[in-house]
Amino acid sequence: MNIVLCGFMGAGKTTVGKEIAEITGRKFVDTDELIEKKQHKSISDIFKEFGEDYFRNAEYEICREAAEMENAVISTGGGAVTFERNTEALKKGGKIVFLDASFGAVCSRIGNDSSRPLFKNKENAEKLYNERRNKYLQASDIIINADKPAVKSAAEIADMFK
Numbered sequence: 001m002n003i004v005l006c007g008f009m010g011a012g013k014t015t016v017g018k019e020i021a022e023i024t025g026r027k028f029v030d031t032d033e034l035i036e037k038k039q040h041k042s043i044s045d046i047f048k049e050f051g052e053d054y055f056r057n058a059e060y061e062i063c064r065e066a067a068e069m070e071n072a073v074i075s076t077g078g079g080a081v082t083f084e085r086n087t088e089a090l091k092k093g094g095k096i097v098f099l100d101a102s103f104g105a106v107c108s109r110i111g112n113d114s115s116r117p118l119f120k121n122k123e124n125a126e127k128l129y130n131e132r133r134n135k136y137l138q139a140s141d142i143i144i145n146a147d148k149p150a151v152k153s154a155a156e157i158a159d160m161f162k
């Protein structure tokens with residue numbers, strides 16, 4: 001069964017996911033990375049050159065592919081499970097875990113990293129954060145408070161999948 005991590009940008013999905021993969025002996029995949037490999041472009045360039053709708057379609061295709069894996073830890077992009085079609089696909093192959101981090105924690109993790117097209121401006125990002133939180137709650141099977149260090153969240157999640 002796959003362990004699918006969802007949550008806002010900066011919630012720690014990649015860091016926590018790699019750690020869970022290590023503890024549980026699962027393969028780690030990141031939907032953004034799979035999209036970049038397939039498109040031969042960075043997420044930032046895909047948004048710039050083709051726009052968000054194009055990215056969302058590529059993301060849907062990758063979610064369906066990732067859901068076919070058998071024992072993976074799948075870290076999803078921050079927008080993935082805000083679309084029902086992705087949630088539906090991902091649920092077929094695993095359980096969805098929401099890394100619930102406060103907006104403050106998210107900001108301190110993202111810092112000045114400007115590689116995220118939807119986190120260019122803190123005010124807009126906070127609005128998006130508030131709009132999305134309910135969607136993450138609805139999409140997930142398990143909710144973890146993710147303000148704590150990544151290793152702790154990872155240990156907690158790995159324990160549930162023993």
Ligand code: S3P
Pocket residue numbers: 007008009010013032043076077078079080116117118
């Ligand atoms: C997005 C989050 C990003 C990436 C893309 C869109 C979003 O992933 O998929 O920039 O809509 O929140 P991370 O959450 O890994 O930063």
